């Protein structure tokens with residue numbers, strides 16, 4: 506009766522079942538996968554949501570691309586980060602997942618393919634399949650830093666490929682695209698006529714110093730004049746949103762910035778407007794409040810950045826005490842990858858941690874690491890449980906290796 510896009514069976518996996526069992530016993534669990542910023546004891550300025558009550562929200566003025574005041578607020582916000590954006594090139598969506606779906610509808614017919622990074626954000630697999638298209642993973646290789654394997658990327662392109670997705674910095678590897686990788690992806694897009702989708706929701710969370718040069722993926726035209734797109738002819742869609750930008754995922758406001766050759770960008774904007782008009786899913790109050798939320802949310806972003814840095818430093822210190830483990834290099838975002846001895850399957854370690862240590866981590870296979878054994882941690886949890894959980898993780902993994 507149902508389409509092949511939804512799972513035929515709903516049996517939870519072994520990790521979810523183990524977690525369900527200990528939660529049913531009301532055991533306290535340290536969740537090192539927690540990446541919801543509203544659940545980790547961060548400070549939000551009182552009154553940050555006041556702007557949502559603006560009475561102008563009583564009027565309904567449906568605008569498929571989003572209200573001008575909100576698109577201008579996004580452009581101003583990106584401008585404060587040194588990225589010039591023309592508000593007419595901004596399209597709003599109710600969250601980044603929805604933005605992906607709008608772009609897949611714009612670019613792909615059922616059965617078409619998009620290239621996605623591996624290891625990578627697991628939801629991309631679901632989002633593509635739910636839209637009836639096929640994700641084609643292209644590998645990132647780790648040689649002390651993460652880099653795209655250019656030959657492998659090229660080999661993944663088929664006549665059905667329509668777009669190349671980059672996540673910058675990538676989840677979970679925390680790697681920004683290097684200048685060489687930015688040139689590579691743009692060259693591949695140009696050669697094969699692909700659109701570039703640049704998910705930059707974590708862009709501002711550079712762990713050391715400033716976020717690396719961003720133009721290749723996020724530069725959008727100022728006053729209708731495209732710089733990057735016009736030069737190399739690649740239609741580019743940059744994604745961001747309140748969820749990560751200011752730690753407010755519950756408000757469901759994301760943006761797509763369209764860049765590229767003038768005519769192609771204008772056509773893409775018109776078509777996106779058509780798609781969005783069928784849903785009109787972004788609520789008016791959040792659009793009217795966008796300016797205030799993005800300004801007041803800077804404090805939240807700063808505390809998230811401080812938390813992530815602090816936990817990264819603590820993790821680095823702990824891992825250094827265990828020579829059998831390695832913290833893979835990370836440059837940005839909210840996640841860390843620890844390589845542990847591959848003396849047992851990742852799943853066995855993760856299950857042991859849940860059953861015996863009451864600690865939850867993600868196994869690397871969830872993110873499609875090409876081999877074992879890796880675990881992925883969120884760097885958002887409160888410092889005390891984070892350090893406690895990390896100590897238990899490293900002791901358990903070292904014990905299994907002994």
Ligand SMILES: Cc1ncc(COP(=O)(O)O)c(C=O)c1O
Nearest residue numbers: 600601602626676706746748754
């Ligand atoms: C790489 C990446 N893109 C997008 C999202 C989702 O953002 P949103 O909450 O706006 O849907 C996430 C959430 O974890 C993510 O990791």
